[in-house]
Amino acid sequence: MTWNADQYLTFHDLRLRPALDLLNRIPGIEPRELVDLGCGPGNLTGLLLQRWPQAQVLGVDSSPAMLERARARWPALTWIEADLSRWMPREAVDLVFSNAALHWVDDHPHQLRRLAGMLADDGVLAVQMPANFSAPSHRLIRDIAARPEWSAVLGEARMGAVLDADAYHTLLSACFATVDVWQTTYFQVLQGEHGVFDWLAGTTLVPYFSRLDVVQRDAFGAALREELSAAYPVRTDGSVLFPFTRTFMVARTPQIVVSRETC
Numbered sequence: 098m099t100w101n102a103d104q105y106l107t108f109h110d111l112r113l114r115p116a117l118d119l120l121n122r123i124p125g126i127e128p129r130e131l132v133d134l135g136c137g138p139g140n141l142t143g144l145l146l147q148r149w150p151q152a153q154v155l156g157v158d159s160s161p162a163m164l165e166r167a168r169a170r171w172p173a174l175t176w177i178e179a180d181l182s183r184w185m186p187r188e189a190v191d192l193v194f195s196n197a198a199l200h201w202v203d204d205h206p207h208q209l210r211r212l213a214g215m216l217a218d219d220g221v222l223a224v225q226m227p228a229n230f231s232a233p234s235h236r237l238i239r240d241i242a243a244r245p246e247w248s249a250v251l252g253e254a255r256m257g258a259v260l261d262a263d264a265y266h267t268l269l270s271a272c273f274a275t276v277d278v279w280q281t282t283y284f285q286v287l288q289g290e291h292g293v294f295d296w297l298a299g300t301t302l303v304p305y306f307s308r309l310d311v312v313q314r315d316a317f318g319a320a321l322r323e324e325l326s327a328a329y330p331v332r333t334d335g336s337v338l339f340p341f342t343r344t345f346m347v348a349r350t351p352q353i354v355v356s357r358e359t360c
């Protein structure tokens with residue numbers, strides 16, 4: 098997948114808000130070492146450093162373009178190019194933070210156990226993921242990609258997936274002493290008829306556009322914009338309303354220090 102930091106950062110303020118909501122729910126800990134998994138251009142990693150300036154901060158991401166942007170902004174931090182579904186820290190860390198990234202990898206029961214296994218005794222896991230996969234925006238991308246003219250080239254494209262929030266609570270409760278899971282729907286106001294398309298172009302569409310050449314991208318984009326315009330009509334003030342639900346989880350004190358098998 099080829100990520101574009103500029104496109105992603107177009108909606109910086111709206112994308113930042115859930116990340117801040119997650120950050121604000123992290124209890125009063127003093128991490129010595131923390132990791133930002135799927136750190137992207139490093140905007141959250143920088144905020145983690147601001148909150149815990151004494152901490153050793155690691156940013157992990159698989160996109161060289163995103164890491165280049167992150168490194169340019171925060172050269173003193175440690176940036177690691179790696180697949181977050183396999184990467185492990187050398188030593189246990191006190192905080193694993195992951196905003197809008199974990200949904201890109203499969204097998205969340207396995208991944209949550211792995212994340213619990215990265216943490217020190219009183220460590221904290223803080224994760225936010227989109228839970229909008231059944232919304233018209235995401236459904237329309239899948240519907241168009243399944244059409245005969247696109248299915249051959251886009252059949253393997255995957256926009257990520259999440260479990261239901263209660264499933265995360267159950268999984269985390271087997272691994273951590275304290276668990277807090279919640280969802281929030283943000284009623285995002287985007288400007289212009291194609292605001293939803295522009296939003297999706299920075300994230301959800303990345304695996305689709307990565308498989309298309311410029312001409313195909315224009316054609317797929319035109320078909321999607323038409324459908325999105327009907328699903329998210331322009332309001333009298335020229336904006337479109339884009340409800341977006343997200344799942345949050347903050348868990349503390351991994352129990353696998355007692356028995357790795359139970360979690």
Ligand SMILES: C[S@@+](CC[C@H](N)C(=O)[O-])C[C@H]1O[C@@H](n2cnc3c(N)ncnc32)[C@H](O)[C@@H]1O
Nearest residue numbers: 135136137158159160163180181196197198201
């Ligand atoms: C939507 S961005 C979020 C970036 C950042 N966490 C933020 O909140 O601004 C998703 C990031 O996850 C990264 N990503 C996706 N799959 C990954 C994987 N398997 N391993 C590491 N990073 C991954 C992408 O490269 C991208 O930078």
